[in-house]
Amino acid sequence: MNVVSTANTEHYVWGEGCDGWHLLKSPGLSIIQERVPSGGAEVRHYHEKAAQFFYILSGIAMMETETTVHKITPNQGLHVPAGVLHRLRNEEEEDLVFLVCSAPMAHGDRVVG
Secondary structure, three states: OOOOOOOOOEEEEEOOOEEEEEEEEOOOOEEEEEEEOOOOEOOOEEEOOOEEEEEEEEOOEEEEEOOOEEEEOOOOEEEEOOOOOEEEEOOOOOOEEEEEEEEOOOOOOEEEO
16 A cells, blocks of 8 residues: 555646546546646536546536536535536636546546537
């Protein structure tokens, strides 16, 4: 077992200037810390098998689901079940930093909608 942080884990870049760090990467469970700059957003998508939980560390997330737009602030989270269309965006001036936990791992399970 090792102590992990953004300084010693796999890093990737996505979208326009967004960052991700794999804090835990296993087939049954993935935990990623992500940073989305002001104005950044995901594309609308869903996962066929993976359920996800988004937990905000700093900044404010706007999470669009099929029927609602959720405003999620620090120390709040939102569960997105498998099969639910969703899109996260940062409309604020400060960076959005959050954890996304996926069970099972969401990579290769994403369908753009």
